[in-house]
Amino acid sequence: MKKIIMTVIALFCTYPIIMFSCSKVQHFELSRFISPETCGGCHDEIYEQWKASMHNLSHVDELYRAAAFYYLKGLTDSGEIKEAEHCVVCHTPVGYFTGFPKKVSEERDGEAKIPEIAKQGIQCDFCHSATGAYAVYNNQMKLDPGFGEANPGIKRGPFKDSKSDFHTSEYSAFHTSSEICGVCHDVRHVAFGTKLETTYEEWTKSPYNSSDQTKRITCQGCHMYHRPGVPATGSTERPANPGAAAIGGPKREHIFTHYFVGGNMALPSLHGDTTKAKMAQERLKHAAVLTIDDGKISSGNIIISVKNIGAGHYLPTGLTDVRQMWLEVVVKDRAGKIVFSSGVADAKGYLPQGTIIFNTVFGDGKGNPVANIAKAREVLRDHRVPPKGTLEEAIALPANLPKKFHVHARLLYRSASQKLVDDLLGAGKLRLPVVVMAEAKKEIAL
Numbered sequence: 001m002k003k004i005i006m007t008v009i010a011l012f013c014t015y016p017i018i019m020f021s022c023s024k025v026q027h028f029e030l031s032r033f034i035s036p037e038t039c040g041g042c043h044d045e046i047y048e049q050w051k052a053s054m055h056n057l058s059h060v061d062e063l064y065r066a067a068a069f070y071y072l073k074g075l076t077d078s079g080e081i082k083e084a085e086h087c088v089v090c091h092t093p094v095g096y097f098t099g100f101p102k103k104v105s106e107e108r109d110g111e112a113k114i115p116e117i118a119k120q121g122i123q124c125d126f127c128h129s130a131t132g133a134y135a136v137y138n139n140q141m142k143l144d145p146g147f148g149e150a151n152p153g154i155k156r157g158p159f160k161d162s163k164s165d166f167h168t169s170e171y172s173a174f175h176t177s178s179e180i181c182g183v184c185h186d187v188r189h190v191a192f193g194t195k196l197e198t199t200y201e202e203w204t205k206s207p208y209n210s211s212d213q214t215k216r217i218t219c220q221g222c223h224m225y226h227r228p229g230v231p232a233t234g235s236t237e238r239p240a241n242p243g244a245a246a247i248g249g250p251k252r253e254h255i256f257t258h259y260f261v262g263g264n265m266a267l268p269s270l271h272g273d274t275t276k277a278k279m280a281q282e283r284l285k286h287a288a289v290l291t292i293d294d295g296k297i298s299s300g301n302i303i304i305s306v307k308n309i310g311a312g313h314y315l316p317t318g319l320t321d322v323r324q325m326w327l328e329v330v331v332k333d334r335a336g337k338i339v340f341s342s343g344v345a346d347a348k349g350y351l352p353q354g355t356i357i358f359n360t361v362f363g364d365g366k367g368n369p370v371a372n373i374a375k376a377r378e379v380l381r382d383h384r385v386p387p388k389g390t391l392e393e394a395i396a397l398p399a400n401l402p403k404k405f406h407v408h409a410r411l412l413y414r415s416a417s418q419k420l421v422d423d424l425l426g427a428g429k430l431r432l433p434v435v436v437m438a439e440a441k442k443e444i445a446l
């Protein structure tokens with residue numbers, strides 16, 4: 001009977017219209033997963049790096065929870081509800097793969113029943129039990145976990161000669177490829193198929209996905225070389241991190257770090273972390289360069305170009321309907337008086353109309369913008385900087401400028417708009433830090 005049902009599902013899944021709703025996810029007993037603390041008993045340094053990373057915090061993340069519960073409110077369309085309920089597959093993966101919570105509403109109404117281990121987010125035994133993926137999006141990870149601490153099974157990783165008394169070790173090419181990251185870092189609407197996050201796809205089409213091994217850089221090649229003082233980007237050195245992977249383990253040329261830092265400067269600090277905000281800042285500061293070009297000034301514009309020199313994907317990437325990367329331009333006369341500005345945040349941290357912002361905007365299928373990703377039926381706008389690519393922005397200057405003036409342009413980043421944070425968490429609860437990614441200054445004489 002089970003076999004017949006599976007065949008029917010398989011047939012349905014090949015039918016394109018409903019294909020998107022057929023994600024494949026396995027089911028396991030909770031007792032098969034081993035807690036990160038146990039792994040940390042021997043892998044102490046890796047554990048300390050991962051602790052309070054966004055992977056560790058993916059379930060408890062305040063902004064994520066507020067967004068997930070908010071998006072679910074008032075929906076009636078079944079496709080929209082399906083998407084709004086689906087967040088837990090990536091944000092609480094051990095819970096989802098073992099049966100609770102299967103839906104966001106279960107998480108909202110039954111937090112007390114969520115197993116402690118599931119609250120630890122994207123963790124050691126989830127990633128290191130992986131053997132591959134059914135598809136490289138929406139966390140369709142293929143797992144082969146052990147049977148708890150008594151029989152931990154095989155832990156897969158980058159070494160071909162690794163031995164531990166506790167678990168069997170095995171080399172896994174999957175773990176050395178960008179695919180293991182892409183399984184979650186490519187998000188599609190479960191009912192409408194809209195591409196909501198495309199970090200992995202962006203990387204596959206980038207110059208970093210080169211067949212020339214000397215030019216090829218995987219996600220791990222930047223993000224798992226990153227450590228305090230070593231941002232490891234496309235524009236900086238990515239030196240190896242020699243050391244041991246476990247207490248008493250052999251000395252090796254490179255140990256992949258587990259901080260998993262991107263651009264987020266708020267969340268780890270909210271949970272007591274003291275290194276990751278600084279690391280995010282270092283990473284962001286090596287991602288882009290700005291150039292002011294006054295060549296076309298006769299037409300009333302200055303051109304400011306933004307080049308992505310450091311990221312293996314678009315700038316920004318991931319949750320680009322929420323992230324804010326924008327241009328701030330301030331023009332002063334010789335006395336230092338501001339004669340023109342664009343993108344200067346007000347006292348509340350809100351941006352004025354007309355700010356040049358690099359983001360995506362989703363639509364409801366009829367051309368109207370939607371903020372709730374559950375309603376995203378189309379991409380209305382995608383204005384971001386491709387890897388190693390450049391975007392030119394024309395800034396229209398006012399007509400009555402003095403003969404000589406000074407332009408100061410800054411490329412700024414924060415994890416979300418302050419308005420969204422105030423709406424979701426309450427005004428004054430959390431002021432998001434703003435990072436200056438790049439800046440340029442120029443004296444111009446007409």
Ligand code: HEC
Nearest residue numbers: 039043047050122123124127157158175176220245255256
């Ligand atoms: C998001 C998935 C993910 C999580 C979570 C994760 N790892 Fe890893 N880990 C990897 C990948 C991928 C590699 C290998 C990278 C490569 O070869 O390119 C790796 C490498 C390792 C290695 C080999 C030594 C090294 O670092 O190079 C050990 C040991 C390890 N991880 C242990 C752990 C422990 C312990 C935890 C939890 C505290 C953990 N990992 C959490 C993905 C993960």
Ligand code: HEC
Nearest residue numbers: 034039042124128155157158159162164166169170246249
């Ligand atoms: C009793 C100590 C101990 C515990 C507990 C432990 N490990 Fe290990 N692990 C080791 C040692 C030692 C190595 C070998 C390190 C080396 O080869 O450099 C190792 C190697 C690894 C590797 C590398 C495998 C490879 O072939 O590349 C991974 C991945 C790994 N451990 C993950 C885990 C995970 C996940 C947990 C928790 C479920 C865990 N370990 C718990 C001691 C331990």
Ligand code: HEC
Nearest residue numbers: 054057058061064090180181184219223260261262263264
């Ligand atoms: C099981 C799903 C899953 C896998 C596998 C995974 N990630 Fe993540 N990752 C997430 C989620 C979910 C978040 C955001 C968590 C939150 O909301 O707090 C995240 C956050 C991150 C961030 C921080 C982003 C920021 O805004 O600062 C980085 C960097 C990152 N992941 C890199 C990686 C890399 C590199 C790999 C592969 C080695 C990987 N991830 C594998 C789900 C995953």
Ligand code: HEC
Nearest residue numbers: 181185200203218219222234262263287310311312316317
């Ligand atoms: C060449 C180096 C490089 C490679 C390769 C790379 N990244 Fe990044 N990544 C960066 C830099 C620099 C940033 C900071 C700028 C930014 O936020 O986009 C970043 C930021 C991120 C963020 C946070 C984005 C945001 O703005 O919220 C995530 C998530 C992420 N990377 C995941 C990945 C994944 C997954 C891959 C592989 C598919 C990958 N990265 C490959 C350099 C790299």
Ligand code: HEC
Nearest residue numbers: 063064067068083084087090138139184185187317318319
């Ligand atoms: C297929 C995996 C996946 C699914 C499903 C998913 N997310 Fe995420 N989510 C991610 C990844 C990966 C990131 C990190 C991307 C980045 O930093 O840009 C993330 C980051 C976030 C963040 C930013 C957190 C922060 O602190 O900056 C929010 C908010 C969020 N997700 C909300 C949701 C909601 C709401 C849903 C369900 C409607 C959802 N996500 C479903 C993978 C997923």
